[in-house]
Amino acid sequence: MSDALVARSLGTEPPRLSIIVPCYNEEDALDHFWRTIAPHLDDMDVQWDIVFVNDGSSDATLLKLVQLHRADQRAKIVDLTRNFGKEAAMTAGLDHAGGDMVVVMDVDLQDPPELLIDMVDLWRQGYDVVVARRVSRFDDTQLKRVSAGNFYRVFNRISPSKIPADVGDYRLMDKRVVAALRALPERVRFMKGLFAWVGFPTAVVDYERPVRQRGTTKFNYWRLWNFALDGITSFSTLPLRIWSYLGLFVAVVAFVYGVIIIGRTIILGIDVPGYASLLAAVLFLGGMQLVGLGIIGEYLGRIYSETKRRPIYLTGGLYGLKQEKAERP
Structure with missing residues (x-):
């Protein structure tokens, strides 16, 4: 049994779970997200908090987040000075999350909270990373399904860091995985590739991806194309x-x-x-x-x-978090 597994098994207190939720113009989804996920987390044998990263929203997202924080101190906020993009928002969340395990998920509830129980159980069994794999993409258009599948195939052929097909950002990571990700200094960030590059023992949980319940997607095909270019050029010559x-x-x-x-x-x-x-x-x-x-x-x-060497992001305010963020190289 590894030292990490022993520590997880013999802990005197319930482990802390931190959830990172990037938000960009999500005022319509926040209340529903909180009402849905909080009962699931309360039923689990963990201490928990949610780190919302406001990625320069132009609507009332920040106001809604502040209201959540005032109602429940477990809702924490990293407010970025402008829209830096989802990759930078996830990086900001990783820098400020303090849990023994950290989960990245979207606010639209297409990442089912029900999976968190299985993810935490696999973490207790010794896995440092637990990824959620979509077994179907029926809510996506045919073009998006085909283009996503082709991207994964091309990326995995040309890159030494393999991304599991149909695995998004929804995943659980042990704190030592988060520490490894914090040590990566690049500014042009393709997080799926970075998640794969650091390695660590990984388990997979399959799920049916539900339709988005609130709000609208912020990705169009042009942004997805540029996202794919970033991935390929970041991990292959x-x-x-x-x-x-x-x-x-x-x-x-x-x-x-x-x-x-x-x-x-x-x-x-x-x-x-x-x-x-x-x-x-x-x-x-x-x-x-x-x-x-x-x-x-x-x-x-x-x-x-x-x-x-510009900063990956800048914070305009922190709510419920220490003012000193994790130092980056």
């Missing part, structure tokens, strides 16, 4: 390598074709090639060069963001 191989292939083809043209000229004399084929070749090679520059630019832009 294969696109750059592929472009090197493609350039070498084109160079070899061009050399062979040049040898053929020289041979034909020596043997058959000079002929005048057509302008159409010449224009097609020039446009094709020019397009390839621009695409190659674009791929290099994606990586260069991320290097630029990292070298500036």
Whole structure:
């Protein structure tokens, strides 16, 4: 039995569970979320708190959160100065969560609170990470289901850090996993990849993903596309390598074709090639060069963001939390 498992089994007090909930314009969902999840947590043999991260909401989300905090001190708030994005909001939650185990979940209740009992039981059995895997995506459009499936397949083929298919951000992590995530310094963050990169013993819980009960999704296809680019460029350099191989292939083809043209000229004399084929070749090679520059630019832009070393997020206020957040390298 590992030391971590012994500590979980022999603890004199119930363990503390911290739940991180990123919020962006979720005023309509907050009350329903709290009324739904609080009874589930009260029935569990744990101490608990919920760290809401207000990601620069422009509606009354912060006001609703402050009302929750005043009614129940277990509702804690990290208020960001502007909208930094969900990845930064999750990072802020991880920096301020103080539980023995930490869960990341959405406020729309598409992450069923009923799974928390199974997650905590698996944590008590010694697993440091418990991920929730969707067995169906019937609430998503056909395009989103196909694109998500293809993204997982492509990512897992080109990255050494494998993301389980149909696993989102809903997961339980032991405090030592959270400490490992806090130690990762990158600014351009793809959290699913970071969760997979740190490793640790992992268990999987399957569930049927329900429809969103309150509010609307904040992700559109353009944001999802950019999210996928961040994931691929953060965890693989294969696109750059592929472009090197493609350039070498084109160079070899061009050399062979040049040898053929020289041979034909020596043997058959000079002929005048057509302008159409010449224009097609020039446009094709020019397009390839621009695409190659674009791929290099994606990586260069991320290097630029990292070298500036700006904070991942800024807090405008903390409610129920210590003013000193976890230090980042």
